[in-house]
Amino acid sequence: MNNRLPKQAGEWIDRSRELNFTFEGMSCRGYQGDVITSALYANGMRMVGRSFKYHRARGSYSMAGHDAHAMLTDGVRTNIRGDQVSLESGMNLRAVNTAGGLKRDRLNITERFSRFMPVGFYYKAFYKPRWLFPFHEKQMRKVAGLGAINANNAPTNSPKDYAWCDVLVIGGGGSGMSAALAAADGGARVMLVDEGLKLGGSLVWQGGGDHGGRVEPLAAAMVAKVEAHENIEVRCSTMAGGYYGDHWMGLFNGEKLTKLRAKSVVFATGVIEQPAVFGNNDLPGVMLASAAQRLMRLFAIKPFEQAVVLAGNDDGYRATLDLLDVGVVVKAVVDLRREDDVLSTDAMAQVRATGVAVRMGCGIYEAQARGTGRDRIGVAGVVVCPLNDDGELDAKRCETIACDGVAVSVGWTPNAGLLYQSGVRFVYDDGLEQLLPDVVPATVFVAGRANGVYAWTDRLRDGERAGLGAAGCLGEGNGEVGEGQDVGGRSKVAMSHGYPIFEHPGKKNFVDFDEDLHLKDFVNAHQEGYDNIELMKRYSTVGMGPSQGKIANVNSVRILAKLNGKTINETGTTTSRPFYQPVPIGHLAGRRFHPMRHTPMHDWHKQHGAVMFHAGAWYRPEFYRNGSMSREDCILSEAMHVRKSLGLIDLSTLGKLFICGADAGAFLERLYTGHFASMKIGKQRYAVALDETGVMIEDGVVSRLSEDRYYVTATSSGVAAFYREMQRWALVWGMDVTLINATGQYAAMNLAGPKSREVLAGLTDVDLSNDAFPFLGTREGMVAGVQAIMMRVGFVGELGYELHVPANMGLRLWERLMDAGAGIRPFGVEAQRLLRLEMGHLIISHDTDALTHPDEADIGWALADDKPFYVGQRSIAVMRKQTLERKLVGIRWEAGYSGPLPEECHLVIDEVRHKMVGRVTSVAHRSTLGYALGMAFVHPDMARPGTKIDIRVDGGAMSRAEVVALPHHDGEKQKG
């Protein structure tokens, strides 16, 4: 079965391409261009889903994705939205949220218990006993759920791309096309985005609101002009999902996410038709008039045989004429407005001329169901009552009209989600009974019905105004906030009814279809004190379903306003956040771009068995594999080799800075805590830098290369941020310095061990004798034919030379050193960490934290208090008046100790006073000294060498260590 009307002007379907698919096991046929729900309707499926809570039968209601009735699964994807997803050949679809299939959904039983499930019932019913809540929750999720995720799906990657334009126009209806043409004619590069399969919007499905078909040729001509325009890129079947700062938008189509930057934006997003609230207003067959019009015009489907139209505006009459056009028998137009309050229009006159009964001042009390229980899957008729002076239905004077469908046309609201996100503010207009843009940011324009402009000729003019404005303000916003954008085209009469909401004792007069909330739920929530829109939303869950209240929020605000006796503007609205419609999470997830840095010796390390690890932005060798030795054995063996013989470590990740200029020394004096201006050329000095609060943030070694040229090393992970701060201080202090971050331009390595002098001597002419090149000296010279900065350092506690060379020479020097014999072996970062720990050298941000000041770390000696200024000095002065609360000390265990040992961050406990008195910052379970050792913060009372401290380790066992003076290792050897 594939029932279609004769060809409609502007229809989306391609009748030459028939598609087969199945729904709930039944074979169906549709056309290319169908959405899933239109194809189902064409196959006679009035029911497309079951409701969230009561599992009531639901049919196509908005045909625009503004309800959650048609949520489907194909076994791989879940919650496929039938109104928006195009039909594909071979689809095998089922409704979500049923037990036993759509027709025989057993969960419809919940409807019988609905009177026991008032608003917020699960908060009240299941919160005691608390331990049972997870059980209740699981059951509730089964009953009141949506689709289930198939965890066995093969992962797929969804592409992302970027796009740019001058003017982005969202909405391809009359006003949007008009705006795009106006902007493009002015030379702007325009992108026009529309959710639908084709351009045209309501010009196509509603005949532009001007009955008689005069608009269709114009719409077709506009579409052709837009598509041919060289300055306009059209993207249909594409949703503008979210607006972010400075016109940064997320566009989604079925395939990918596009991140778009525009210079100005025109929102021609139109309006969303709103439902009326009456008994059984959710039966399949009750739908928005715009849905019936979409079925007819876009998909060539006759929505009903015999219809009643509920009207609250002139659009109801236009819809009536559309229905009559395709042969629907319209039994009556029920108009909520009273005869005296309405100026007759062309459409009203035309409807009356056809002889269709018009009931002015009446409403629908309830729709009567065809079938019973879970088989109530259609409309048999409606009960119509007159309205009294208070706008309430007089149920005593009712009239029953048989029909199989109800078209509801009682009002509209701006499709405003993205507009709110862009900073547009709305006010409710009591004359139009709708929200209108009030405050519109510069470079944002609103056009068409979203701007309250309804007549199609006015919409085209309004679009042109917006398009010209958007093209005219290209460039950057000036920060000015624009005025409301009323250019006089706004409707003079209300296109919406102010309160199309009617009481019904059956409690099936739904306000929020997604969440199965009926009118009484709002009254109850209000009685319980939830009298604020944000509170009511969260308590009742109105607007929190899959369609995010697109056809529920306006009525819920009206209900609350009435309950509170306040205006709509006083009542307010809830916040609109991205995304406009749900987006499959695969479109948002993605591979992260993680650039990693390699040192010049990277490949050598990998070829020689290095186990690499991430160290900030770098890969570094953790250790080098050695036969079948364990990781720990490898590390200890590398460290022992440095102590006894000779090792080489790649230090290219070190921060390397040149500080040059007349003020270089003075600059370093202000930046670091020590003295540097008076340093002799060829000397180096440990340097520590504080932030303004006196906390240690960086350390390194400063070498003076010449009168006005210093070479500074900084930590691998901290150099980028520290260099940034250096630049700022240089600016603020107005000093004559040139700062060069040469981190990537230089390779560095440390040749360490008793044999280092002997090996290096064979590769350089620089005099390495202790007198000529003493400990803490820095020289420049040639090593293995490479210009190098040579530094005699003591980080690992052995005789050693750091060699810094241009990066492109790094590997060459490394290989020359490795070839120099003497049993040299490379060592990794883990061995270096052990060696420095034996020397008692702290690592900033490892042995210190975000509050550690120098006295705590026991390097108060590095603070030159005779200087007039260094960063953090004033804070140190304040802190030195206070009692020291902790101190960094060395700790060790006896050789041969076999009890439990702590890990880093395990706590030092005072067992007598039951207090935490410190924590371990570094620990080595094995060392070159033959025993376990480490460093820890402890209370100053416990900092005296010889003090025993107790550390609680994993599992609660205690480990007793002894505080010792640092360094653990005899550092004098490095000075020889």
Added chain:
Amino acid sequence: MKLLKCPVNGVRAIQEFSFGGAVREMPEGSGCSDEQWADYVFNRAGEPGVQREWWYHMASGTWFIAERETVSDQVIRTYLWNGDDAS
């Protein structure tokens, strides 16, 4: 995602920039009390309005000043540091 105008490099995406906090004047160390110093170091007014802020264009290493309306999050203008003179 916002855009920001570097006075040297023009309008660039915000991820090219690093925020450097509000522009604040450091009190003279010797002349201020411990309380005044602590107030400078730890307290931030956070009051809504136009704030002068440090921003850093990471790709080019350019520090500059942005005047930002913190309520609307709109940057009013950006310019290179010119000593204490705000112009």
